[in-house]
Amino acid sequence: MERVLIDLESADWGNFIRWHFQMPELKTTIRNFPDGESYIRVEESVKGREVIIVCSLNNPNKKTLELILLCKTLRENGASRVGLIAPYLPYMRQDKQFHPGEGITAEYYASILSDNFNWLITADPHLHRIPKLNNIFTITTRTIHAAPFIADWILKNIKNPVIIGPDHESKQWVKKVANNAHAPYIVLNKLRPGDTEVKETIPDMRKYEGYTPVILDDIISTGKTMINAIKNLVKMRVEPPICIGVHAVFAAGAYEEMMAEGAKEIITCNTIKHSTNKIDISDGLINIL
Numbered sequence: 001m002e003r004v005l006i007d008l009e010s011a012d013w014g015n016f017i018r019w020h021f022q023m024p025e026l027k028t029t030i031r032n033f034p035d036g037e038s039y040i041r042v043e044e045s046v047k048g049r050e051v052i053i054v055c056s057l058n059n060p061n062k063k064t065l066e067l068i069l070l071c072k073t074l075r076e077n078g079a080s081r082v083g084l085i086a087p088y089l090p091y092m093r094q095d096k097q098f099h100p101g102e103g104i105t106a107e108y109y110a111s112i113l114s115d116n117f118n119w120l121i122t123a124d125p126h127l128h129r130i131p132k133l134n135n136i137f138t139i140t141t142r143t144i145h146a147a148p149f150i151a152d153w154i155l156k157n158i159k160n161p162v163i164i165g166p167d168h169e170s171k172q173w174v175k176k177v178a179n180n181a182h183a184p185y186i187v188l189n190k191l192r193p194g195d196t197e198v199k200e201t202i203p204d205m206r207k208y209e210g211y212t213p214v215i216l217d218d219i220i221s222t223g224k225t226m227i228n229a230i231k232n233l234v235k236m237r238v239e240p241p242i243c244i245g246v247h248a249v250f251a252a253g254a255y256e257e258m259m260a261e262g263a264k265e266i267i268t269c270n271t272i273k274h275s276t277n278k279i280d281i282s283d284g285l286i287n288i289l
């Protein structure tokens with residue numbers, strides 16, 4: 001079955017797919033009507049073709065409706081299959097009812113995507129209380145892991161790193177990155193009383209004198225998780241930390257605040273386009289697409 005690409009917004013992933021898989025791009029028109037609704041048109045035949053849409057789903061409320069309308073338009077016009085490559089998969093953190101009356105939106109979002117697409121490829125989804133994507137998706141899902149790419153970057157760029165995970169959830173990737181980068185690691189305890197309030201405890205760092213602290217997390221959103229860890233490290237007068245995140249969500253002001261609090265550098269993977277993208281993980285598609 002012939003595969004064609006629609007690159008909606010993908011950092012460098014669309015380019016990589018065009019170049020590595022020599023995949024042609026499907027001509028479409030997507031624009032807004034004056035009232036803000038979306039106009040969607042497929043400009044060439046999709047009959048019998050598999051269409052692959054690549055779209056990083058930060059700002060999901062804005063992007064998802066158009067994505068679903070596009071998917072339905074492709075099927076209406078005869079596409080045999082429609083697959084989604086979402087380098088960043090949103091909503092995964094709302095994975096339980098933290099307070100009575102809340103929605104488990106990770107499940108609902110997965111069901112919206114499952115109802116429309118034939119398959120999904122993503123990178124490091126935030127799996128915590130939901131252990132596997134298969135628990136909430138009914139379609140085939142495949143995952144690219146950033147850890148080997150991050151470890152490789154650390155090996156090439158940082159002398160004597162000590163990897164710091166800001167919370168218990170981060171242990172899964174911190175441990176892998178530390179092992180691959182032949183570095184020691186520590187994991188902090190985090191409490192999150194509110195959306196923008198974070199408390200962490202950090203162990204005595206004297207043991208790591210001469211090391212470069214590298215704080216590693218999957219998502220940087222408000223930046224508060226990283227900021228708390230940065231503040232604690234600054235108090236201990238260790239070297240300014242390098243902060244590495246997989247997904248550069250960056251709520252307004254987060255990047256600036258992290259730098260102001262003492263981060264030496266902020267580095268992210270290219271799952272959401274941002275000036276901090278220094279680690280290209282789109283190669284991860286080679287063996288799974």
Ligand code: R5P
Binds near residue numbers: 093220221225
């Ligand atoms: C949470 O469990 C995640 O792994 C990240 O620690 C969190 O999403 C970071 O969010 P923020 O930047 O808003 O502190």
